[in-house]
């Protein structure tokens with residue numbers, strides 16, 4: 001079974017995707033980490049994130065970069081949203097994500113374009129959302145817990161800028177797939193979000209079975 005989980009920054013998609021992977025015993029890929037690794041590599045090599053060729057060169061990043069805590073920073077998140085808008089960067093990361101999604105037994109992936117581009121054939125698709133204020137509050141708390149001193153206003157402004165850039169780019173913009181189920185986590189605890197996500201996946205699986213009859 002392939003489960004696609006998409007949504008904007010700090011909506012809770014990673015939390016839900018990890019919990020679904022545990023529940024269904026499936027491997028999980030946080031695709032945002034790939035774009036963050038490209039961004040961190042651009043920064044380390046002092047390349048220009050606005051130049052497509054520079055960003056493409058960084059797609060050949062060292063695998064160890066994926067475990068670097070710097071990937072979680074607000075700055076790298078912003079840079080990731082810049083480099084991810086280049087069509088050739090998306091193309092360079094496409095095969096790896098498609099392979100992960102279509103491995104035997106299935107997988108759970110979270111990102112921006114899983115249900116629309118990486119796995120349009122997914123058995124279940126969720127689009128996770130929450131208000132910008134709530135997402136900024138969660139991300140701010142998360143960054144603080146990792147020692148960051150970034151202000152709440154800065155995090156909120158960055159989230160809004162990233163939402164705008166991710167939704168308006170021409171290649172694979174952040175968008176809810178027509179056949180995705182919406183999960184608004186604004187007023188749900190993590191436990192309630194996960195419970196609802198499992199219900200939605202089960203609903204989609206039941207619908208698929210009926211459609212196959």
Ligand SMILES: Nc1ncnc2c1ncn2[C@@H]1O[C@H](COP(=O)(O)OP(=O)(O)O)[C@@H](O)[C@H]1O
Nearest residue numbers: 009010011012013014015138142185188189190
């Ligand atoms: N429903 C929720 N209620 C409160 N906090 C949440 C909820 N879902 C996620 N979080 C917290 O918000 C932060 C961002 O969640 P995460 O799943 O990483 O978001 P995303 O993958 O969409 O960026 C994390 O610190 C996470 O623990």
Ligand SMILES: Nc1ccn([C@@H]2O[C@H](COP(=O)(O)OP(=O)(O)O)[C@@H](O)[C@H]2O)c(=O)n1
Nearest residue numbers: 008009010031032035080081084111112113
């Ligand atoms: N499938 C994906 C995943 C991430 N991204 C980009 O990578 C950036 C960082 O993604 P992320 O999922 O790590 O960010 P958060 O939602 O965790 O804040 C996003 O702002 C997107 O620009 C993308 O374009 N497509």
